[in-house]
Amino acid sequence: MVLALVEVGEGAVEEVSLETLTLARSVAEAEGEPLEAVAFADGASELVDELGGFGVSALHVVDHDLLDSYAPDAWAESLRELIDDRSPAAVLAPGTDRGMEVLVRLAARLGLPMAASCTAVEVGDVYEVRRQRWGGSLIEHATLDAPTALLSVAPHEVAAEPAPVEETTVERFTPELDEGDVEVRVVRRKESDAEGVPLPEARVVVGGGRGVGGAEGFDQLEELAELLGGTVGASRAAVNEGWRPHDDQIGQTGAKISPELYVAAGISGAVQHWVGCKGADHVLAINTDPEAAIVRKADWAVLADLHEVVPAIVEELRAERGG
Amino acid sequence: METLVCIKRVPDTGARIVLTDDRSAVDATGIGYTISPHEECAVEAAIALADDHGGTSTALTLGAPEAEEQLRTAVAMGVDRATLLETHGEWGPIATAGAIAAAVRERGDPPDLLLFGNESADAGHHQVPIRVAAVLDLPAVTGVKGLDVEGERLVATRDAPGGEEVFEVDLPAVLSVKEGLNTPRYPSMRSRMQARRTEIDRSEPEAGEEPDVETVELEVPEREESPAEVLGEDASAASDVVRVFRELEVI
Ligand SMILES: Cc1cc2nc3c(=O)[nH]c(=O)nc-3n(C[C@H](O)[C@H](O)[C@H](O)COP(=O)(O)OP(=O)(O)OC[C@H]3O[C@@H](n4cnc5c(N)ncnc54)[C@H](O)[C@@H]3O)c2cc1C
Numbered sequence: 001m002v003l004a005l006v007e008v009g010e011g012a013v014e015e016v017s018l019e020t021l022t023l024a025r026s027v028a029e030a031e032g033e034p035l036e037a038v039a040f041a042d043g044a045s046e047l048v049d050e051l052g053g054f055g056v057s058a059l060h061v062v063d064h065d066l067l068d069s070y071a072p073d074a075w076a077e078s079l080r081e082l083i084d085d086r087s088p089a090a091v092l093a094p095g096t097d098r099g100m101e102v103l104v105r106l107a108a109r110l111g112l113p114m115a116a117s118c119t120a121v122e123v124g125d126v127y128e129v130r131r132q133r134w135g136g137s138l139i140e141h142a143t144l145d146a147p148t149a150l151l152s153v154a155p156h157e158v159a160a161e162p163a164p165v166e167e168t169t170v171e172r173f174t175p176e177l178d179e180g181d182v183e184v185r186v187v188r189r190k191e192s193d194a195e196g197v198p199l200p201e202a203r204v205v206v207g208g209g210r211g212v213g214g215a216e217g218f219d220q221l222e223e224l225a226e227l228l229g230g231t232v233g234a235s236r237a238a239v240n241e242g243w244r245p246h247d248d249q250i251g252q253t254g255a256k257i258s259p260e261l262y263v264a265a266g267i268s269g270a271v272q273h274w275v276g277c278k279g280a281d282h283v284l285a286i287n288t289d290p291e292a293a294i295v296r297k298a299d300w301a302v303l304a305d306l307h308e309v310v311p312a313i314v315e316e317l318r319a320e321r322g323g
Numbered sequence: 324m325e326t327l328v329c330i331k332r333v334p335d336t337g338a339r340i341v342l343t344d345d346r347s348a349v350d351a352t353g354i355g356y357t358i359s360p361h362e363e364c365a366v367e368a369a370i371a372l373a374d375d376h377g378g379t380s381t382a383l384t385l386g387a388p389e390a391e392e393q394l395r396t397a398v399a400m401g402v403d404r405a406t407l408l409e410t411h412g413e414w415g416p417i418a419t420a421g422a423i424a425a426a427v428r429e430r431g432d433p434p435d436l437l438l439f440g441n442e443s444a445d446a447g448h449h450q451v452p453i454r455v456a457a458v459l460d461l462p463a464v465t466g467v468k469g470l471d472v473e474g475e476r477l478v479a480t481r482d483a484p485g486g487e488e489v490f491e492v493d494l495p496a497v498l499s500v501k502e503g504l505n506t507p508r509y510p511s512m513r514s515r516m517q518a519r520r521t522e523i524d525r526s527e528p529e530a531g532e533e534p535d536v537e538t539v540e541l542e543v544p545e546r547e548e549s550p551a552e553v554l555g556e557d558a559s560a561a562s563d564v565v566r567v568f569r570e571l572e573v574i
Contacts, residue, residue, distance in 0.1 A: 009484065097466040097482075101463075101466075104450045104454065107454075109457070111533070113534060113535045114450065114536070116442075116448050128539075131447075133445060134336070134340065135447065136544075137340060137543075137544070138349070138445075138542070139541065140538055141538075141540050141542065142536050142537055144537075145534055146534070184463065184464060186488045186489065187490065187491045188489045189483065189486055189488050190486050190488075192485055192486040198485075203573070204573050240506075246502060247503065249502070249503070253361060253444075253501070254502070260571060261573050269338070270338045271340060282571060284567065285551060295551050296551070298551040299551060299552065300551055300553075300567055301551035301552070301554065302556075302560040303555075304557045304560065308557065308558040309557075309558055309560060309564075311558075312559075313565065315561070316561045316562060316564075317574065320565065
């Protein structure tokens with residue numbers, strides 16, 4: 001069989017987990033094996049229908065007294081025991097903070113290699129994988145030769161596609177864990193007090209770069225974002241200058257966004273920025289330089305000083321509202 | 324407080340990635356090299372911890388002899404010592420972690436804190452910190468964006484959907500950090516000059532035999548270029564911009 005780790009959010013399977021199941025199912029089909037899933041939440045068994053819709057024939061729900069808060073080593077040890085029991089050909093996990101760190105811990109426990117951030121897998125004696133490097137601005141073709149192939153799946157690169165099975169069984173799995181496995185664990189959570197829609201969820205994002213010229217310059221972008229019901233983001237250059245907090249950064253080492261519209265003002269569109277915003281449906285660039293990379297990638301461009309254009313747009317929108 | 328901060332020499336690509344002719348690596352001729360952004364924050368954290376709690380910090384890199392340049396940058400920023408594990412060719416995460424763990428063992432007791440970037444900018448394997456922690460049997464927290472040392476205990480926070488999650492572990496420990504943890508300082512010209520004279524501790528580790536992920540070739544994904552429709556070259560473009568907003572139904 002092929003095993004996929006799924007993460008359960010508020011009453012639903014996380015999107016990246018559905019993507020993981022989709023890639024895992026293609027591996028399972030190529031291996032001629034069934035697809036099984038493993039989840040760590042009490043409520044997971046309620047999602048069995050949803051998982052069955054993605055080809056899962058058996059769901060293993062891990063259950064243990066020491067698992068009331070997230071503990072990566074305990075998750076890895078549970079997976080190791082389940083693998084011992086079920087001998088999967090491959091184990092896939094979503095490329096989230098959790099999925100990634102649990103899979104690496106598992107790899108270390110099993111003394112096996114692991115391929116991170118995969119976007120496609122070709123099954124054979126040796127697995128051929130396509131994986132992301134440089135946060136997605138470079139693709140690596142690599143081989144993975146291991147008795148159990150361990151793969152994490154790059155988020156939002158594989159489209160989640162349903163493929164229902166007739167029946168999905170739910171099986172409780174109780175691993176043997178001890179205190180050492182929960183030495184690293186979440187001791188508490190802090191809810192975000194940031195106002196507005198978080199960048200990854202925003203429908204419209206207005207991004208500013210070095211061209212904005214200073215922290216005050218972002219006031220105009222804030223106004224525009226507000227009128228569009230959107231959120232302000234920034235390039236690394238603007239963050240490094242101290243004009244915006246790092247939480248606003250879009251790109252390889254910042255947030256990945258997928259709005260309907262991204263307005264990039266005074267941003268050159270370097271690859272490390274682009275990998276963070278290429279998920280946008282539409283891009284409008286405001287830049288003085290017609291040769292800027294962002295202008296070649298955007299759908300629309302205004303080739304002018306943002307300090308003149310942005311207030312003009314704001315004024316036009318205001319006038320429209322008033323009228 | 325003794326810290327060891329592990330960094331990597333990576334090509335400093337700006338707007339475009341160019342590959343070598345055999346497509347095995349990024350061609351850095353003409354663009355130069357840097358330390359990954361996450362690791363710059365790890366270096367800053369090491370320096371700040373020594374400032375606040377006393378003790379020393381050491382920067383370590385595994386890589387080509389030229390990676391000395393990145394070690395000297397770390398020294399110029401304020402790290403006390405530098406260690407180069409000199410290799411030829413790109414090592415995978417298992418071999419890299421094995422050599423780093425062996426170097427730590429050789430020094431005796433592990434430092435209080437081993438700091439890493441969450442993932443290297445170029446290879447992105449996400450594995451070295453956790454594999455080092457596994458070999459040394461130390462607790463590891465990854466993706467850290469906030470950290471506090473309280474006596475022998477470390478409090479680390481990281482982003483989670485809708486907020487943050489907090490971990491607490493005993494030292495010694497392994498931490499991998501993300502950009503946003505702090506603002507790395509820029510070394511002054513004077514400290515750069517001084518860093519040039521710093522003695523670098525060098526050794527040549529032996530690669531282990533374990534098989535790892537093997538690169539066949541690299542590919543630069545096709546740039547999704549769609550010649551932009553130019554709406555205008557001055558403020559008068561605003562009305563066309565608003566028309567586009569209306570078409571997209573964002574207003
Ligand atoms: C490993 C690594 C990771 C990185 N991660 C990220 C990341 O996550 N996010 C990110 O953004 N970057 C990242 N970078 C940095 C990236 O390579 C670029 O340096 C950065 O995105 C540049 O920001 P910028 O476009 O704002 O600045 P610049 O490149 O300086 O571009 C400014 C642009 O503004 C235009 N402009 C100037 N004045 C005006 C004006 N008055 N009106 C209109 N236009 C104007 C200019 O024509 C230019 O195109 C990373 C780099 C590395 C090496």
